Amino acid sequence: MYFHTTMPDEFTVTPWEVKGKVDYDKLIVQFGTQKITEELKQRMKNLVGELHVMLRRNVFFSHRDLDLVLNDYEKGKGFFLYTGRAPSLGMHIGHLIPFIFTKWLQDKFNVNLYIEITDDEKFMRNPEYTLDQTRSWAYDNILDIIAVGFNPDKTFIFQDTEYIRNMYPIAVKIAKKLTFSEVRATFGLDVSSNIGLIFYPALQIAPTMFEKKRCLIPAGIDQDPYWRLQRDIAESLGYYKAAQIHSKFLPPLTGPEGKMSSSNPETAIYLVDDPKTVERKIMKYAFSGGQPTIELHRKYGGNPEIDVPFQWLYYFFEEDDNRIKEIEEEYRSGKMLTGELKQILIDKLNSFLEEHRRRREEAKELIQVFKYDGKLAKQMWEKIHE
Amino acid sequence: MYFHTTMPDEFTVTPWEVKGKVDYDKLIVQFGTQKITEELKQRMKNLVGELHVMLRRNVFFSHRDLDLVLNDYEKGKGFFLYTGRAPSLGMHIGHLIPFIFTKWLQDKFNVNLYIEITDDEKFMRNPEYTLDQTRSWAYDNILDIIAVGFNPDKTFIFQDTEYIRNMYPIAVKIAKKLTFSEVRATFGLDVSSNIGLIFYPALQIAPTMFEKKRCLIPAGIDQDPYWRLQRDIAESLGYYKAAQIHSKFLPPLTGPEGKMSSSNPETAIYLVDDPKTVERKIMKYAFSGGQPTIELHRKYGGNPEIDVPFQWLYYFFEEDDNRIKEIEEEYRSGKMLTGELKQILIDKLNSFLEEHRRRREEAKELIQVFKYDGKLAKQMWEKIHE
Structure with a gap:
């Protein structure tokens, strides 16, 4: 065996x-x-x-x-x-x-x-x-x-x-x-x-x-x-x-391995997820690099390398280089708790999604332009690619 | 071996x-x-x-x-x-x-x-x-x-x-x-x-x-x-x-087996072949069911089943059922010689091709109709087949 x-x-x-x-x-x-x-x-x-x-x-x-x-x-x-x-x-x-x-x-x-x-x-x-x-x-x-x-x-x-x-x-x-x-x-x-x-x-x-x-x-x-x-x-x-x-x-x-999958809803934030859903998903599923208890966290600190909320902030959602460094240090030192870190991501995500959905409404007017009537689109419909 | x-x-x-x-x-x-x-x-x-x-x-x-x-x-x-x-x-x-x-x-x-x-x-x-x-x-x-x-x-x-x-x-x-x-x-x-x-x-x-x-x-x-x-x-x-x-x-x-091939010009009559070319090709290449000499042909007759000029006449170029029967009988009996049979096909082919080329010239005016402007063509360009 x-x-x-x-x-x-x-x-x-x-x-x-x-x-x-x-x-x-x-x-x-x-x-x-x-x-x-x-x-x-x-x-x-x-x-x-x-x-x-x-x-x-x-x-x-x-x-x-x-x-x-x-x-x-x-x-x-x-x-x-x-x-x-x-x-x-x-x-x-x-x-x-x-x-x-x-x-x-x-x-x-x-x-x-x-x-x-x-x-x-x-x-x-x-x-x-x-x-x-x-x-x-x-x-x-x-x-x-x-x-x-x-x-x-x-x-x-x-x-x-x-x-x-x-x-x-x-x-x-x-x-x-x-x-x-x-x-x-x-x-x-x-x-x-x-x-x-x-x-x-x-x-x-x-x-x-x-x-x-x-x-x-x-x-x-x-x-x-x-x-x-x-x-x-x-x-x-x-x-x-x-x-x-x-x-x-x-x-x-759900963790630092693999990539998001549409077939596992808990692994991803969808563009249609409302603020409550975003909050619930991050709080419930987001893989944390923090310690099991507040006491241990204060003592040993969190690990940003494996912490998914931190990774998401780092990849894109916190663009300010000074601020992301601050977050990293506070989290690593144990000063910032997992829940606080998650809340930062929740806020960022929700304001991003709110803005996205506003622009998505406007897009309904623009779809004709991007597909058919825009300057480049028009040229492309007249062109046969050989 | x-x-x-x-x-x-x-x-x-x-x-x-x-x-x-x-x-x-x-x-x-x-x-x-x-x-x-x-x-x-x-x-x-x-x-x-x-x-x-x-x-x-x-x-x-x-x-x-x-x-x-x-x-x-x-x-x-x-x-x-x-x-x-x-x-x-x-x-x-x-x-x-x-x-x-x-x-x-x-x-x-x-x-x-x-x-x-x-x-x-x-x-x-x-x-x-x-x-x-x-x-x-x-x-x-x-x-x-x-x-x-x-x-x-x-x-x-x-x-x-x-x-x-x-x-x-x-x-x-x-x-x-x-x-x-x-x-x-x-x-x-x-x-x-x-x-x-x-x-x-x-x-x-x-x-x-x-x-x-x-x-x-x-x-x-x-x-x-x-x-x-x-x-x-x-x-x-x-x-x-x-x-x-x-x-x-x-x-x-060139013979009763296989089918015509574009890569062997002697096996086929092209729509552009002029009367002289048609005559030369049929006389030279058309596989005959006749006998090697006139004397033997008169005695034993030809074999229409393997004779390519006869086959072409039978398939399409002599549409008259009485006439094709007559040709078959005369050829089989030896009354009609290979050269005579070939000449019948040559004449039929040349008048077919002459008419075809006349209509082909007219087609230059019609191509727009068949491809785009005709009644059915127009309907088809408006239709997406799903």
Whole structure:
């Protein structure tokens, strides 16, 4: 008889699974990406005047060809941004992180942004979903995305089932260069996969060729493998290899391992969670680095490295560098209790969500602009990508 | 040491290869289709007043659900026709056969016809072709198809790369129901196939669901396997299983086995072949059932069963039943010489081609109607198939 033991440093990161406590330095080596060095950050700061909190705190920590993107920007050639979303019923805070950072990049570099809404893929991925469902989620998710505050003149949000005509010629050119063997492992497919999912990588790659400039993709590092295929074939079609800037995973409420999951509501804060729900979830589920009793906490202090409320504040919700340092010290020393720390996060979250929902209401007026009538959107509907 | 011997009755029929002398009765058993019986022919004749020469002479000899199509027609529910073409550089006479028969069906039953031009598939199938090439062949082939004389109010000719937006929602629903395993053998694919070809069956099946009526597909019997997949899934999507009416293969000029091939110019008469070329090809290459010398021919007579010029006349070019019988008897008896028989075919072919080319010139004016502006075309551009 024997027991299978998991080594404490074991972790898995693939596009369809994140397990264990991720060692991000190891991941950079495994994936063959580049670390965002202090030099590179300084260079960005020199170009745009400041660094987003997620860059300052290394939430975005890894990249491919970001240096080349900055070269192109400095030379006046420019670049463009591309990200996307597989529509789902209800987005959570984790889903917004890349969009928030992407908005900052757009603001600072004043570049075009393309956001692909994969209503087709989502439908084909899940046996139970209907296309009507994924399209109605697409509508809802687009409102949440617009609420982030993108530039309506320079942002084009498109749904695959609507924009397919414009993308299809370039997609068949991409598809012709990728065999089933090549996409199989990367996209988690096998011979029992449906033929729509097998073709879909061509549609995910197509927007990287929307302009004859370098494309920068901000995304979780788990998405990196998808773009390796693009990098293998882009130049043979006369386009640039897609550059990427990779984020760590905002830890789930329930503990510092893995990532938030839509199927476990207690691991995430949803964008529709009302103040009471946010308070209840944080108080009940948020994994704490504090001590079991107040006495022990005062004596030994809390551990911010494993404390999820602290991590969330650090990743994004407390942007003030002095204030986050203060919180860290007070918590570590035992001066700040777990309940107090949680309350800080609750307040931050609730004011963030209140503002988000206000802007989401406004987005209902703007959806037509981002999808069809805006300056960039109009140009894109007139263009067939070859 | 041993020799591999081919049994005289061995033959192969798949969508991508026809080899040997085809035993069509055996094929009906192998493929599990139905023979077009005399009763079924009589029923068609009663409905529309006459039988096309290709039905009278059993060139169209096999079917699936043709009886159900006639039931629907009799009940006033109706049906629709669907066929297609993978564009190529230069169509030959064999390519026109299904279109000519389809035109007859449309005329007699007064039904809608959809013709899919698979510029995408052709591009992805052949490593050397560019998409610009297959689209320019599409234009040329459409002219030849229009020249056949379809009803411009009831015919919609569409190219995949142009019409994709309208087909894509139903195509992803189809794609979701077909796994790589399922399409692999049928479409001659394997893991080294590109992902575009793997998805393509969904686009070939989509037009069978353009109307909530039964779809009848006239085609060579080698195309039958493609539609078995459609028949497996159609009802689960709320549509009818596609019915088919299958033709034999017009034999290549060079002999009674296999089928015409675009890559061997001496096996086929092209629609652009001028009178001199037609004469030279028939005289030089057309496989004869005659005797080696005039004397022997007069004595023993010719064999119309293996004589290709006779077969071509019988399949289509001599529609008069009395005249073809006369030719057969004269040839079999030795009264008609090989050269005389060939001359009959040459004259028929040349007058057919002359008329075809005249109508092909007129087609340049009509292409806009069949693709975009005609009554059916307009309706189809306003419709998204779900």
